[in-house]
Amino acid sequence: MNFQKPPGDFFFIPSATEEEISREKRKARELRASQWWKNKKGEGRCHYCGNIFSPRELTMDHLVPLIRGGKSVKANLVPACAECNAKKKYMLPIEWEEYMENLKNTDK
Ligand SMILES: [Zn+2]
Secondary structure, X not given: OOOOOOHHHHHOOOOOOHHHHHHHHHHHHHHXXXXXXXXXXXXXXXXXXXXXXXXXXXXXXXXXXXXXXXXXXXXXXXXXXXXXXXXXXXXXXXXXXXXXXXXXXXXX
């Protein structure tokens, strides 16, 4: 076996408690009402596929999901189109990473 990462990384998947998740969800709601988010959505660009949408079609997405210990901070919140959002939800993390790689590779 040739571990690229420390084995701990491999076996330990950080997860958040329900309490932490509901706290972060509350923070996300607050940020969603902020001018910062309005500006961000106003750009109309999906963070993942890079396509332009009407701001109404974009939703707030956590780069690192709350369930995996992600926080509701500006650096972890991005606008996502419905398609990317749905894909991210239903794909396994590894499939999602592959999807992201493909998007990068097809970038002009
Ligand atoms: Zn997208």
